[in-house]
Amino acid sequence: MSSASSAPPAAPSEPLRLMAVHAHPDDESSKGAATTARYAAEGVEVLVVTCTGGERGDVLNPSFEVPAGHEFETIEGRRAVRRLEMAAAAEALGVRQTWLGFVDSGLPEGDPLPPLPEGSFGLVPPAEAAAPLVELVREFRPHVITTYDPSGGYPHPDHIKCHEVAVEAYHAAGDGSRYVVEGGAEPWEPLKLYYNHGFSMARMRAVHEAMQGAGLESPFGDWIESRTAREIPEREATTHVAVADFFTQRDSALVAHASQIDPDGFFFAVPRDLEADVWPTEEYELADSRVPTALPEDDLFAGVREGDR
Template sequence: MAVHAHPDDESSKGAATTARYAAEGVDVLVVTCTGGERGDVLNPHHPPVEGGIEEMRAVRRVEMAAAAQALGVRQHWLGFVDSGLPEGDPLPPLPEGCFALQPLEEASRPLVELVREFRPHVITTYDPTGGYPHPDHIMCHRVAFEAFHAAGDPERYTGTGEPWTPLKLYYNHGFSMARIRAAHEALVARGVESPFGEWVESRAAREIPEREVTTLVPVADYFDQRDAALRAHATQIDPEGFFFAMPRDLELEVWATEEYELAESRVPTTLPEDDLFAGIREALA
């Protein structure tokens, strides 16, 4: 179970991993906490979406269905409303009723119910910072963390199905600075203009603490599916932009894995890993 904040997050964070496991016969469910209703059209080649958040929600549902098909996974909407990304100084208040303002137990309840129904062995989501400080990403971490710990407790969230205890919780590291630096250096060495230079060289980037990477999942054979899923999110992803700046042959040479941080495991495992199910396969054998 991969728990994400918005449609498109599943395609930019761990997409090749989900495609790989689905192709290998694992039942993979992507959970999308919000409808992405307050997302802007970020692709300069895409026409504006008229009609406000209701129309954007409808557009992004179509995009999400195409992305899930590209990855070969199932997908479930948790049903909350996008909080938007506040900008300004001071920051404006978040919209009333949005995902990030929900009480934790109310926001977690439908995910706990889904965990008890789907019965995943592994849950992936974001680290406590959200990966970047979008309020929905931070809230997504909170509800996934809550569900991982509460779903197996029969005393909690009564009325949401039979308890189920997931065995491992992982945090995605799709945009680690180590990966960005490796990509930047490889592009420069090839004589190709790098879009990552300012990011790598900035003082702020140098001061970002690196979280531990415990698990490197080989996914070279699934980059095409990842890219197809990215392109499916046409309002968000510029096919000539950031996500496609790295020549794919160079990416295969430099970084043919997706990275995770093992946050908790209820089965014995040895680090580093190359499989999210390390320890689980042995326990269930």
Template sequence: MAVHAHPDDESSKGAATTARYAAEGVDVLIVTCTGGERGDVLNPSYVVPAGHEFDTIEGKRAVRRLEMAASAAALGVRQEWLGFVDSGLPEGDPLPPLPEGCFALTPLEEAAAPLVEAVRRFRPHVITTYDPSGGYPHPDHIYTHTVTMEAWEAAGDPERYVVEGGAPAWEPLKLYYNHGFSMERIRAVHEAITERGLESPFGSWIETREAREIPEREVTTRIHVADWFPQRDAALRAHASQIDPEGFFFAVPREIELEVWPTEEYELAASRVETTLPEDDLFAGIRGTEAAR
């Protein structure tokens, strides 16, 4: 189970990993906390699909659901919504208040309840989500971490989040933070591109690291996913309102990426099984044991 804040996050954070495991026969579920209703059009060539609109919350939600369905199909995974409303990214000095009724203002037990239910029903052995910083300071990303940690602790306790007729308690075995944009990866790819005399899309990232607020965190697990980069890229392109096919996510030559950084990285945040670090498999310590049944 991969828990994400918005539709499109699943395509830019661990997408090739989910595609690889799905192709290998693992049952993979993407859980999306919000509908992405406050996302702006970020693709200058975007055209709103016929019969839809993008200038209302409801219209955006409908379009983002279409895009999410196409992304999940590209990755070969299942996907579910928790049903909360995007909080938006507040900007300005001072920052404006978050909109009433948004995900990040939802009380924790109310926000975590549907995720606990999803964990108990889906019964994942492994959960991935964001580190405490959210990966970057979007209130929905930070709260996704908080809500996922609550579900990790509570889903296995039959005395918590009791729902009459609901699925029985289920205790996941491993919890990971995904590392979408580590500075180590950015520097390595940047140097490989510039060594070939090409222009790197990461120049400003290197120069303004503090402004980008990219956390440096421990990597415990590297998943080799080069063969699934095409599925990742297809999932990115599925989010046509957000992802410019000529833009940032496609600015790194794929042959350089394959050579320099063919993996996706994770941090083992909690484990209820024994494992040996470093790992090359999210299911290390689970495969071939009674816990995997």
């Protein structure tokens, strides 16, 4: 993690800007959604960037019904439906959203794993995949970017590629000699880069134990056991953002993704009052900072806000 004291904080008259880079529609609602809702409510300009159209996502909600006038059997049909869902989720969170335009790779399964579909995001050469995001960073001029850690959070090829392009854009957007586009936006250097920690073991254990203590059935028991058995390393969370007041908006965004999210399923198994009491924050890992900041943090814009220095 670097710290360059020469990087200026946001000017007093300049709105703060946050860019959240995700792989598929619905990822923005299951990873950091309450954070983006909170910052948007506070007047921060928030842009969710969705790398793919989610065209190969399976239907994960048994009560899902294809919207009237649409079909869900083709790549084009799924893309259109998931765009409708994404628009509703963005409205629920109060954020802007845009697409990079790549095609979902799907989650390969089997042993050995099958090759990724031709033309999918996971197969796009790194520089080609990063180029539109670099230009978008220069246009939107975010002070802070969030994305996934190098593992992708889980080994979906699109999540791993999402990490790669977001990190590349963070480092390259301020260099006018790279990704040169005739008539393109001026270089812009974001000040901080974070990784989402949406499903940390610490959170799951705390909520699991609280639910057991309240005599409730926890949705995390099998998950904790399986992750522990696989000895998945836990990355350090450096930044805890208080977001309990925005759980309702997060939940509304989740159910907007009707093809993916079961309103009676896993995401809603924890009573919200218990969640707010036990784990009222969303966590992030500060991957890089060009401004001085003291850890741990409670604000993604620590060191960026006027008056922090």
